[in-house]
Amino acid sequence: MARHASPLQSLLVDDRFDGDVYPNEPMSRHTTYRIGGPARFFVRANSIGALCSLVDVCADGNVPWVVVGRGSNVLVADEGFGGVAIALGRDFRTSRFEDGRFMVGAGATLSSVVQDAFRRNLGGFEFAVGTPGTVGGALRMNAGSRDEWIGERVVTVTTYRPGRGLLRRRGSELSWGYRESSFSPDEVILECELSAEAADPFKVRDKMEENLARRQQTQPLSLPTCGSVFKNPDGASVGKLVEELGLKGTCVGGARVSDVHGNFIVNAGAATAADVRALMEHVRRCVAATFGIDLVPEVRMVGFGADAPRAAAADAPVHGAHGAVGEHHG
Template identity: 35%
Template sequence: MPTPRGKLTAAAPLAPLVWFKAGGAADWLFEPADVEDLCAFLAALDPAVPVMALGLGSNLIVRDGGVPGVVVRLGKVFGKVRAEGETLVCGGGASGIAVSSAARDAGIAGLEFLRGIPGTVGGFVRMNGGAYGREVADALVDVTIVTRAGFIETRPAAALGYSYRHSNLADGEIVIAARLKGQPGDKAAIQAEMDRIAAAREASQPLRTRTGGSTFKNPPGLKAWELVHNAGCRGLRVGGAEVSEKHSNFLINSHGARAADIEALGELVRAHVLREQGVSLEWEIQRVGRVKP
């Protein structure tokens, strides 16, 4: 491994860093000191070593065998947000709550939906995250990344090939910043919309449990939660993992589940929905790492 200025940890447990609180360790966990440190590290790293970015770990199953190569976690230095007119310049490590709050403080409307996305800029830019009728593609101006080779590139939103919960950002490319555009708005009205979104999430989603957010993508014209519910899967369990009684598109780690339990439960739900509803659900949660024998 190259020697960075930031923190580099071997065999770093990832379960404490992800919402499910399950899974194995990263071969290496790198927390860069700044952008220059990240660029230098990736440039010096053997190109054969895989690299994966980790945000808040809210939409992720880390398999029990751990993650090969280097997991990059962006710290506070990457979490800054500032306003430039009607545009927010956001660090890749900034949370959706931080971005929407900064927009409110600057009187920028149109970004309230980010209050409902439990992740960081890096994660929701990569997957075109969305909630409450809007998605990142509606607001993104451009994104700045560090490539796997350690170079900094800025790409316009049109170059990301956005579709539902998908972009063409390559594995190993780390989002370090993004510009999001809104429009002038009243601060009180913006706060009221953020409060509405927060209340709606609290009422309908199992936020105070060990979960991973929405498990499956909504098929065209359909709702994943409704398909799961109608297939009789609400409350279904595998090991310590369970389909939430509160929201059937959420899996929860209710009884000390292994990552294998959570993933197996998701596959069991997919099988039930295919058999009962005739629809093949696609995973929205990312599943990474090695299966433990």
């Protein structure tokens, strides 16, 4: 080890560190958008000890860090991320069922819980069928529909926060809102208990098939996306607003507003993060100008400045389905 190695570097090269370390790892390999420059370090922490040590070292050294899960709700800058991108590995991917509850690690996929519940003739998770991402990510954004969401199923959740340590809370002690929860930004979700109840397996199957069919019909599943780009405003649908403005098919570079759903921006081929940001800003401006609604991004921005949701490339040409378009004012 070099004499002047930082505490972070010393930790990551220590043979006792229970994790997989990838320096200068392209984040395009770890996001569903298939977009993103290199992270200074991409680290898969395989145990609670390794995760806590890593987060503590980053916090003490003012090194930026982020837990990315499976990268299904993330846009990483083309320049990359100058900190540590963390994925939850081995010990966080466990799931077991005891006493009517699922005990699930935050790194487990939500889809695995949905399927396990179905095999056990249990209901309560049908709304999440086909949802990408990890349980931890689903909890942080309170994944679900307008009528059902994962927060309703949380019995307890265990987290770690640098300087505060481990914390276990009941689900009722947390706030659950539309696409949001009350977890602190520097709080890492480790595991949770989720409630389930016995249900008619035929009704569960029918509801799952109905929800999955709706998802397949209304979402662009054949192209890389981050999921919904903006949160739906109260009493309105972003997809419908975008469709009313005729913005479906609008492009910036390789990024395109989906022809299937107006609240999805797809990577139609070699899209950059700058393309996606510029297209997001174009949609936001059009909606604000016509409807007076300021859209709030649902996708997390990693590696950008604090103004990332508002910024856009000034010289990025915007194209509609049949040619260039300017600012839309209705």
